[in-house]
Amino acid sequence: MMQLQVLLVAGTHGNEINGIWLFDEWEKSSFLINTHGIKTCKIIGNPEAKKAGTRYIHNDLNRSFKEESYLTNSLSNFEGTRANELVKLYGASGKNPCQIVLDFHTTTAAMGSCLVVYGRRNADLALASLIQNKLGLPIYLHESDQRETGFLVESWPCGLVIEIGPIGQGLLNSEIILQTKLILESVMEQIHQVKNLNLFFPDKLIVHRHIKSIDFPRDEEGNIDGYVHPLRQSKDWQPLKKNDELFCKLNGELIRFEEDEPYIPVFINEAAYVEKNISMSFTKKELWDFRKQWRQSLIDLVRQK
Amino acid sequence: MMQLQVLLVAGTHGNEINGIWLFDEWEKSSFLINTHGIKTCKIIGNPEAKKAGTRYIHNDLNRSFKEESYLTNSLSNFEGTRANELVKLYGASGKNPCQIVLDFHTTTAAMGSCLVVYGRRNADLALASLIQNKLGLPIYLHESDQRETGFLVESWPCGLVIEIGPIGQGLLNSEIILQTKLILESVMEQIHQVKNLNLFFPDKLIVHRHIKSIDFPRDEEGNIDGYVHPLRQSKDWQPLKKNDELFCKLNGELIRFEEDEPYIPVFINEAAYVEKNISMSFTKKELWDFRKQWRQSLIDLVRQK
Numbered sequence: 001m002m003q004l005q006v007l008l009v010a011g012t013h014g015n016e017i018n019g020i021w022l023f024d025e026w027e028k029s030s031f032l033i034n035t036h037g038i039k040t041c042k043i044i045g046n047p048e049a050k051k052a053g054t055r056y057i058h059n060d061l062n063r064s065f066k067e068e069s070y071l072t073n074s075l076s077n078f079e080g081t082r083a084n085e086l087v088k089l090y091g092a093s094g095k096n097p098c099q100i101v102l103d104f105h106t107t108t109a110a111m112g113s114c115l116v117v118y119g120r121r122n123a124d125l126a127l128a129s130l131i132q133n134k135l136g137l138p139i140y141l142h143e144s145d146q147r148e149t150g151f152l153v154e155s156w157p158c159g160l161v162i163e164i165g166p167i168g169q170g171l172l173n174s175e176i177i178l179q180t181k182l183i184l185e186s187v188m189e190q191i192h193q194v195k196n197l198n199l200f201f202p203d204k205l206i207v208h209r210h211i212k213s214i215d216f217p218r219d220e221e222g223n224i225d226g227y228v229h230p231l232r233q234s235k236d237w238q239p240l241k242k243n244d245e246l247f248c249k250l251n252g253e254l255i256r257f258e259e260d261e262p263y264i265p266v267f268i269n270e271a272a273y274v275e276k277n278i279s280m281s282f283t284k285k286e287l288w289d290f291r292k293q294w295r296q297s298l299i300d301l302v303r304q305k
Numbered sequence: 306m307m308q309l310q311v312l313l314v315a316g317t318h319g320n321e322i323n324g325i326w327l328f329d330e331w332e333k334s335s336f337l338i339n340t341h342g343i344k345t346c347k348i349i350g351n352p353e354a355k356k357a358g359t360r361y362i363h364n365d366l367n368r369s370f371k372e373e374s375y376l377t378n379s380l381s382n383f384e385g386t387r388a389n390e391l392v393k394l395y396g397a398s399g400k401n402p403c404q405i406v407l408d409f410h411t412t413t414a415a416m417g418s419c420l421v422v423y424g425r426r427n428a429d430l431a432l433a434s435l436i437q438n439k440l441g442l443p444i445y446l447h448e449s450d451q452r453e454t455g456f457l458v459e460s461w462p463c464g465l466v467i468e469i470g471p472i473g474q475g476l477l478n479s480e481i482i483l484q485t486k487l488i489l490e491s492v493m494e495q496i497h498q499v500k501n502l503n504l505f506f507p508d509k510l511i512v513h514r515h516i517k518s519i520d521f522p523r524d525e526e527g528n529i530d531g532y533v534h535p536l537r538q539s540k541d542w543q544p545l546k547k548n549d550e551l552f553c554k555l556n557g558e559l560i561r562f563e564e565d566e567p568y569i570p571v572f573i574n575e576a577a578y579v580e581k582n583i584s585m586s587f588t589k590k591e592l593w594d595f596r597k598q599w600r601q602s603l604i605d606l607v608r609q610k
Contacts, residue, residue, distance in 0.1 A: 025555055108473045171576055230479040250330055250333055
């Protein structure tokens with residue numbers, strides 16, 4: 001039986017550096033984090049961007065895990081090459097195979113700590129349930145957004161993104177580092193429990209399902225001509241009611257929320273999403289029944305059946 | 306007599322965009338800001354960096370107002386060329402002469418609103434006194450730092466920097482825009498009062514005089530190996546006592562404040578200063594007597610004697 005190994009990635013975006021700091025601390029003091037005997041590989045996702053102090057060099061690494069990225073000329077696509085390399089080195093069939101990946105991010109939005117799950121893979125949902133049950137973190141389910149694809153965790157059999165904010169790009173903050181440590185240790189503890197079949201899954205999972213992302217208001221030439229309304233700023237996870245203020249426009253107009261559903265906004269004014277034409281994303285809060293196949297899928301993966 | 310004209314600059318750093326937004330609003334609605342009949346020129350300091358969403362293209366524009374910058378090859382020094390151009394266009398002896406400049410900045414540090422004065426020019430100190438008397442803003446006197454020179458305002462006979470934070474780079478925030486508007490209007494009102502000799506100068510000026518900037522802790526290879534202690538984060542303007550915590554180091558050590566003077570830290574964890582090897586700056590709070598020659602210097606400038 002091959003031994004379970006968990007890949008830990010920090011600095012997938014080169015200016016999100018708190019996870020990298022935690023890894024460095026851990027390197028100096030090997031008892032800092034209790035992995036409950038589970039083997040881990042710690043890597044910096046995008047070391048070149050880290051050096052440059054930027055999110056990425058050519059392309060967003062966390063959108064580069066797809067065939068076409070790997071094949072593009074490496075001189076003009078550092079991140080495509082890096083994505084390919086990471087899968088070859090640490091993928092489930094890689095040189096140093098890892099079955100589960102945790103990808104540590106930070107955000108300038110007031111998101112607190114949350115888990116991001118891509119699609120509805122059984123093992124992801126099982127692991128996210130365990131963490132939600134333990135720490136109460138919200139789960140943002142990102143799916144069916146054709147504009148945004150090629151996420152790192154999707155290239156592993158099971159993987160979660162951990163998002164923590166608000167923190168400015170390129171800055172270290174002790175609270176963010178501590179939050180990162182707490183979640184990392186909780187995930188390792190839960191995986192350990194799964195390994196020993198000493199596990200307690202909740203009956204229900206609370207999911208904030210991605211519905212759509214919305215752009216900033218723009219003028220005829222495509223320039224941004226509205227900003228997030230003060231009543232929305234830093235109000236991530238707070239449900240919208242019809243006619244709530246969304247944006248203030250240059251001409252003094254207010255843009256209001258006009259949907260009938262009480263969507264819940266997340267990633268409000270995330271600095272890195274301006275270039276993606278995203279001012280915030282709308283989610284729908286759902287209560288899902290826990291499914292047996294999620295559990296089994298995670299157990300099979302962790303126990304390498 | 307030549308007419309007084311005030312130059313208003315926003316976006317000297319391309320990712321500090323709240324001032325630019327205010328100018329755009331003002332463009333749409335000419336009554337938005339009362340300039341009390343004083344002529345103004347509104348410009349974007351670094352439009353190329355604004356387009357790129359970065360602080361600058363080749364060099365920090367707000368360190369480029371010096372002879373050697375102007376002379377460097379323009380292909381590799383966009384900002385040197387731009388600095389030269391701005392002085393030629395809007396300098397006191399320029400095509401469209403302006404005698405006073407206001408340079409609007411934002412910071413990721415929790416500085417609130419403040420004025421930055423470079424050196425001890427009489428007219429600057431007079432104008433800063435009027436604004437402090439009106440709005441109570443702290444004045445950060447930046448001087449005798451040989452590492453940091455070539456500031457925009459120094460190329461005009463009188464000029465103040467307005468710094469407002471905390472706000473992430475590249476983000477718009479209604480509160481920051483409102484603060485910018487308030488200070489802009491107050492300065493215009495005070496200049497108007499000077500013009501009409503209807504002016505009231507305070508007896509005293511509170512100055513936070515720059516003493517020095519300190520770097521982050523670094524390891525032997527020069528890599529940052531310490532972050533700002535949680536007790537210091539966002540505590541700009543709060544005096545330090547001997548043995549106060551400054552940084553947490555990677556090896557678990559604390560670095561403490563060991564000076565005897567109760568220095569007051571500013572620009573704590575400003576994201577743009579990491580590349581300048583500045584984690585924070587120390588200032589000394591001083592109470593200065595208002596000097597007659599400051600008053601006369603500002604009056605002469607405003608009334609164009």
